Structures are given as structure tokens and as C-alpha cells.
Amino acid sequence: xxxxxxxxxxxxxxxxxxxxxxxxxxxxxxxxxxxxxxxxxxxxxxxxxxxxxxxxxxxxxxxxxxxxxxxxxxxxxxxxxxxxxxxxxxxxxxxxxxxxxxxxxxxxxxxxxxxxxxxxxxxxxxxxxxxxxxxxxxxxxxxxxxxxxxxxxxxxxxxxxxxxxxxxxxxxxxxxxxxxxxxxxxxxxxxxxxxxxxxxxxxxxxxxxxxxxxxxxxxxxxxxxxxxxxxxxxxxxxxxxxxxxxxxxxxxxxxxxxxxxxxxxxxxxxxxxxxxxxxxxxxxxxxxxxxxxxxxxxxxxxxxxxxxxxxxxxxxxxxxxxxxxxxxxxxxxxxxxxxxxxxxxxxxxxxxxxxxxxxxxxxxxxxxxxxxxxxxxxxxxxxxxxxxxxxxxxxxxxxxxxxxxxxxxxxxxxxxxxxxxxxxxxxxxxxxxxxxxxxxxxxxxxxxxxxxxxxxxxxxxxxxxxxxxxxxxxxxxxxxxxxxxxxxxxxxxxxxx
RNA sequence: GGUUCCAUCGUCUAGGGGUUAGGACGGGAGAUUCUCAGUCUCUAAACAGGGGUUCGAUUCCCCUUGGAACUACCA
Numbered sequence: 001x002x003x004x005x006x007x008x009x010x011x012x013x014x015x016x017x018x019x020x021x022x023x024x025x026x027x028x029x030x031x032x033x034x035x036x037x038x039x040x041x042x043x044x045x046x047x048x049x050x051x052x053x054x055x056x057x058x059x060x061x062x063x064x065x066x067x068x069x070x071x072x073x074x075x076x077x078x079x080x081x082x083x084x085x086x087x088x089x090x091x092x093x094x095x096x097x098x099x100x101x102x103x104x105x106x107x108x109x110x111x112x113x114x115x116x117x118x119x120x121x122x123x124x125x126x127x128x129x130x131x132x133x134x135x136x137x138x139x140x141x142x143x144x145x146x147x148x149x150x151x152x153x154x155x156x157x158x159x160x161x162x163x164x165x166x167x168x169x170x171x172x173x174x175x176x177x178x179x180x181x182x183x184x185x186x187x188x189x190x191x192x193x194x195x196x197x198x199x200x201x202x203x204x205x206x207x208x209x210x211x212x213x214x215x216x217x218x219x220x221x222x223x224x225x226x227x228x229x230x231x232x233x234x235x236x237x238x239x240x241x242x243x244x245x246x247x248x249x250x251x252x253x254x255x256x257x258x259x260x261x262x263x264x265x266x267x268x269x270x271x272x273x274x275x276x277x278x279x280x281x282x283x284x285x286x287x288x289x290x291x292x293x294x295x296x297x298x299x300x301x302x303x304x305x306x307x308x309x310x311x312x313x314x315x316x317x318x319x320x321x322x323x324x325x326x327x328x329x330x331x332x333x334x335x336x337x338x339x340x341x342x343x344x345x346x347x348x349x350x351x352x353x354x355x356x357x358x359x360x361x362x363x364x365x366x367x368x369x370x371x372x373x374x375x376x377x378x379x380x381x382x383x384x385x386x387x388x389x390x391x392x393x394x395x396x397x398x399x400x401x402x403x404x405x406x407x408x409x410x411x412x413x414x415x416x417x418x419x420x421x422x423x424x425x426x427x428x429x430x431x432x433x434x435x436x437x438x439x440x441x442x443x444x445x446x447x448x449x450x451x452x453x454x455x456x457x458x459x460x461x462x463x464x465x466x467x468x469x470x471x472x473x474x475x476x477x478x479x480x481x482x483x484x485x486x487x488x489x490x491x492x493x494x495x496x497x
Numbered sequence: 498g499g500u501u502c503c504a505u506c507g508u509c510u511a512g513g514g515g516u517u518a519g520g521a522c523g524g525g526a527g528a529u530u531c532u533c534a535g536u537c538u539c540u541a542a543a544c545a546g547g548g549g550u551u552c553g554a555u556u557c558c559c560c561u562u563g564g565a566a567c568u569a570c571c572a
Contacts, residue, residue, distance in 0.1 A: 297511025454531030
């Protein structure tokens with residue numbers, strides 16, 4: 001049987017790491033099995049829905065290179081794939097359940113439910129949730145409430161006795177006493193929209209989903225969904241609950257470490273933010289795939305294409321995993337280093353333009369600068385701070401120009417020699433490597449250490465003591481400006497000497 | 498509180514009845530180097546505790562402890 005899996009997010013916020021991990025695992029599994037990956041938009045929460053969230057979903061999957069076989073935009077045999085366009089289906093099936101005596105209309109007001117909840121909390125009642133007030137209303141009582149114009153919800157009749165078990169490929173059998181299952185959850189809201197439970201079960205069935213891969217936070221509702229499948233007389237799909245992605249937080253006061261669902265963490269975990277900071281899609285995809293899944297414990301670099309072949313359910317971990325920002329950073333640096341200068345320049349350009357450092361047309365300058373920063377970048381956005389030196393700080397302080405164990409006199413000599421050489425080198429269109437080798441040779445000839453040549457040059461050109469390689473900096477800022485700054489530094493040294 | 502799930506270095510993980518418990522990030526040390534990075538080498542660091550089962554358990558079972566999730570007309 002063909003594997004059919006889906007990613008079914010709710011467009012109520014930006015796509016975050018946890019969601020993307022679920023999407024990825026579903027997608028890879030489908031590809032590895034030669035099956036179909038379906039995208040379904042679960043936009044049944046009208047209060048929290050936003051168009052931007054939906055757009056963000058598409059943008060994110062697109063950025064990661066994840067294409068869906070069926071779903072919105074691309075269509076498919078089970079159109080529509082957007083739940084708000086399938087309302088009649090849910091309503092019809094909900095009514096069917098009522099007709100079969102497996103669900104019922106409930107007229108309880110939000111106020112009554114609130115009061116109930118509060119009371120249960122105050123009394124520390126071991127029983128929580130709906131009190132099944134409307135479960136056994138008579139025809140007359142219902143007619144009366146209808147007359148009052150109350151729009152009812154439809155609730156599922158959860159059996160009060162016995163237990164329900166479902167099988168999870170990772171976790172094994174999971175059983176819950178029916179009395180512990182959410183008492184008669186709402187299936188159809190008073191606005192006519194379905195809740196997750198209803199819509200999810202109906203769509204998964206109608207769309208022929210074979211494997212449900214979702215986060216472990218859904219385990220508690222597993223039995224509930226089984227009851228729904230049974231009520232409809234449908235065969236439930238295979239379940240595979242994915243370990244959660246956790247965030248680590250250290251209390252700044254007590255120093256206590258604590259963990260929580262990453263999506264509940266403060267701070268940015270949206271993919272859009274990662275993207276904006278300059279994480280590469282291949283790095284994020286690679287790292288995220290390794291939270292909760294591993295290949296052999298050794299190999300950890302995977303392209304998307306490799307994962308599409310090699311991903312398997314058996315190697316998914318059961319325990320939740322902590323999202324490690326440092327390791328992600330490391331991956332990002334590694335992937336940056338794998339880029340060609342040309343590719344990296346293209347990736348960096350938007351950051352330069354955005355920061356007002358370069359114009360779109362100045363790619364050649366950036367290209368000349370790239371070799372100097374490639375090994376230094378962790379995030380693409382780091383390039384902006386690495387261009388700090390472009391700002392003219394004015395005359396450099398003498399102490400900054402003079403390297404350790406040298407004086408103004410010798411530094412002056414070194415910088416003059418360096419300047420003469422650099423000027424000539426640029427005039428002769430030497431490469432960075434030639435310039436570097438040449439300057440080292442010059443240092444040796446004159447009994448200077450390399451640092452005696454490079455450090456004053458760096459400070460003269462950048463005004464800083466830490467910077468990308470001087471020649472790279474010169475290429476980015478332009479020879480004219482660089483030479484002006486060197487001459488100015490020479491003047492400073494002359495005054496001192 | 499109730500219910501359910503989980504448990505190998507700080508983190509992600511490999512392994513599995515008999516191993517020097519392996520790798521990676523991060524940490525530490527060193528090398529390279531014009532600064533910072535990067536790169537290379539070395540290194541410290543783990544089977545939560547207690548009971549079983551067994552000739553032998555980190556591995557299988559139970560309990561404890563710890564962590565997490567759920568407990569909405571949100572998904």
C-alpha cells in the first residue's frame with residue numbers, strides 16, 4: 001500500500017522549529033517510501049487565523065525546498081485541502097454521529113463552562129472537564145433551548161466505562177481508561193467549524209492517510225481519536241508520535257535549568273527569524289533532522305536529497321530532544337564554508353544592501369571581500385558587523401598602531417615599507433595570496449616579524465585591532481580610501497616619532 | 498491534582514546481557530597563523546537510584562526518583 005502522510009499545521013502563527021521538524025519527518029518518510037506527502041491547512045480556529053501565517057507556511061516550506069504532492073496551490077484528488085473550505089463535510093459527519101446516538105447537542109454557555117472549570121479548580125476536584133450536562137437532554141428540553149435561540153455545539157459521547165488502546169510504532173500500545181479521556185469533547189463548534197479532533201479524523205480518513213506522524217503532545221488524545229474512528233466505523237491509520245523539541249532555559253537569578261516545549265519558549269523560534277539572521281536552509285534542515293532521529297550515530301551531514309532516501313521510522317528516538325543553538329550555529333558555519341565565493345556573495349548581498357553598506361550593483365567589491373570572511377562567518381548577518389571598519393573612526397590612536405615590543409620609530413618604518421609594497425601590489429593587480437606572500441617576504445628581508453607588517457596595516461586601514469584580513473578590507477573599501485587612511489596613520493606615527 | 502509518555506557525557510546521539518560504553522556540538526590543552534576566526538591534534542565528561550531475572554546487567558522486568566506533555570467551542 002502506498003504511504004500517504006501529511007503535515008497539517010494551523011495557520012495561527014509563524015512556522016516554528018517544532019512544526020518544521022514534524023513536516024520534515026513526514027516529508028522524508030514519504031520520499032523514502034516512495035509515497036505521497038500531503039499538506040493540509042487546518043484553519044478551523046477563526047480567532048487566531050491569519051493570512052500572514054498561511055503565507056509564512058508556504059514561504060517556509062519553499063525556503064527549505066519541501067514540495068508537497070497534494071495540498072493547497074498544487075491541488076490533488078481530495079480537494080480542497082483547506083479545512084475552512086470543507087465545512088459541510090464536517091457538519092454532515094457530525095450530524096451523522098448525532099443520528100447514530102454517538103454524539104449530542106450541547107447548549108451550555110461559555111459562562112457555565114467557565115464557572116464549572118473554576119469550581120473544579122477550587123474544589124481540587126480529581127474530575128476535570130465537562131460535566132456532560134447536556135448528554136441526556138430530552139426532546140422537550142432541547143426544543144426549549146432551541147427556542148431560546150442558543151446555537152449548540154456537538155459533543156462526542158465518550159464511553160464512561162472500559163478503556164481504549166491505540167498502537168504507536170515507537171511507543172507500543174498506549175491505553176487510557178475511558179473515564180480519564182476528555183469527557184465529551186466538542187466536535188463541532190457553535191460557529192459551525194469543527195474542532196481539531198473531528199476535522200483531523202475525517203480528513204485523514206477521506207484523504208487516505210496511512211501514517212500519522214505528529215508530536216508526542218498528541219498522545220493523550222490518541223484514544224479519543226480511536227473512539228472517533230470506531231464511531232464512524234473506520235480503520236485508524238498507523239500512529240507514530242514524534243519526540244518533542246524542547247527549549248532549555250536557565251533562570252538568570254537562581255541559575256536553575258529548566259526545559260519546556262520549544263514553542264512555549266520566549267524568544268524567536270520561528271523559521272522566519274532564523275532565516276532573517278542568516279541561517280542557511282540546508283543547515284537548519286540538517287540540524288533539525290537530527291533532533292529525534294539519527295542515522296548511525298556517526299554521520300551527521302545530510303543533504304535534503306540524502307535524507308529523502310535514508311530516513312526511517314525505526315531510528316526515531318522516543319525521548320524528547322533539546323534544541324541546541326550552538327550546534328545549529330556550528331552547522332551553519334560549516335555550510336557557509338561549503339559555498340563557493342560566488343554563491344556566498346549572492347547570499348550576503350541582501351545583508352549588505354540592507355545595512356546600507358553596498359548597492360546591488362557593487363557585487364564585485366563584495367566578491368573580492370568574501371574570501372576574507374568566509375571562514376569567519378557563523379551567520380550570514382555577521383557580515384554586517386565584520387564591515388564595521390568601513391566607518392571612518394578618524395585618526396587612529398598611536399598606541400593602537402604600535403604592535404607589542406615595538407616603538408613608534410620601527411612601526412613607522414614597517415608601515416612605510418608595507419605601504420609602498422601594497423601600493424605597488426595593487427597597481428600590479430596582485431592576488432590576495434601574492435600580496436600576503438610578498439609582504440611576508442618583505443618582513444623577512446627587513447628583519448621584521450610578520451605581525452610588525454600586518455598589524456599596523458590592519459589598524460591603519462580599519463581603525464580596529466580585530467578585523468578580517470587587511471587585503472580583503474582594502475578591496476571592499478576601495479584602494480583610494482584605504483591608501484588615504486594608511487597615509488594618515490603614517491602621519492600619526494611621524495608625529496610620535 | 499489527575500492521566501499518559503520518557504530516562505546513556507552539559508547537549509544531540511550510537512550501542513546493547515560479557516565493550517577501554519563510540520561519534521558530534523560545547524568545554525579544556527596544544528599546534529598553525531598578521532588579529533579574530535577557521536583548520537588540525539590531544540583531553541575531561543555519561544549508562545538517575547533501588548530491587549529482581551541471570552554465571553553476568555548500562556542493556557530485560559518492577560518500584561522509586563526526576564523530567565515532559567495533556568487536562569479549551571486552540572491546534
